[in-house]
Amino acid sequence: EVQLLESGGGLVQPGGSLRLSCAASGFTLTSDAMSWVRQAPGKGLEWVSAISGGGATTYYAESVKGRFSISRDNSKNTLYLQMNSLRGEDTAVYFCAKDPRGGLEFFDKWGRGTLVTVSS
Amino acid sequence: QSLLTQPPSVSAAPGQKVTIACSGSSSNIGNNYVSWYQQLPGTAPKLLIYDNDKRPSGIPDRFSGSKSGTSATLGITGLLTGDEADYYCGTWDRSLSAVVFGGGTKLTVL
Numbered sequence: 001e002v003q004l005l006e007s008g009g010g011l012v013q014p015g016g017s018l019r020l021s022c023a024a025s026g027f028t029l030t031s032d033a034m035s036w037v038r039q040a041p042g043k044g045l046e047w048v049s050a051i052s053g054g055g056a057t058t059y060y061a062e063s064v065k066g067r068f069s070i071s072r073d074n075s076k077n078t079l080y081l082q083m084n085s086l087r088g089e090d091t092a093v094y095f096c097a098k099d100p101r102g103g104l105e106f107f108d109k110w111g112r113g114t115l116v117t118v119s120s
Numbered sequence: 121q122s123l124l125t126q127p128p129s130v131s132a133a134p135g136q137k138v139t140i141a142c143s144g145s146s147s148n149i150g151n152n153y154v155s156w157y158q159q160l161p162g163t164a165p166k167l168l169i170y171d172n173d174k175r176p177s178g179i180p181d182r183f184s185g186s187k188s189g190t191s192a193t194l195g196i197t198g199l200l201t202g203d204e205a206d207y208y209c210g211t212w213d214r215s216l217s218a219v220v221f222g223g224g225t226k227l228t229v230l
Binding site for chain 2: 035037044045046050059060061095097103104105106107108109110111112113119
């Protein structure tokens with residue numbers, strides 16, 4: 001069974017950094033592109049970043065470009081999101097999601113999410 | 121403000137049918153596939169429809185999708201109280217080079 005499990009969320013001060021992880025099981029991470037999608041409290045979904053199956057190509061939303069970095073460790077079957085210069089508006093539940101065709105057209109599996117709170 | 125426009129809420133009685141519209145533009149829906157997601161309270165989104173009108177295995181045929189021009193529609197028939205959730209449309213936007221989602225529609229089954 002395909003499963004995605006996020007971790008690494010927590011409370012961080014504005015300007016701080018955090019690294020999120022997404023451990024994949026039931027499939028090989030290199031076979032699919034992956035994305036991070038976030039949801040601020042009481043708000044809708046916002047796509048944040050994506051990485052190709054091979055890891056060579058990355059994409060970012062304008063709101064996080066230059067501050068966030070997506071990567072993957074294929075030996076650990078784990079996806080990461082390094083978040084720097086965090087702001088209050090980055091407060092959200094962060095989901096990792098599997099992109100089976102790699103075209104950023106749809107996400108067929110989602111993790112349960114990890115909450116990031118940016119506050120002093 | 122989302123590039124994809126959805127009604128904030130819809131409601132219908134159990135057993136009835138409801139449709140949820142998603143309006144976009146030529147830079148997103150008009151030239152790309154649309155997907156739909158169901159998010160039950162306190163849970164992660166779940167894929168309901170991809171490629172405008174295809175259902176993943178395990179999704180009942182009560183759920184359907186369609187697209188025409190720059191708009192897409194999710195249909196749900198035979199409503200169940202368990203269908204109460206938020207529903208989101210999503211697609212690629214070529215102008216932003218980003219995935220975009222609608223603002224979400226809260227379905228209430230009265």
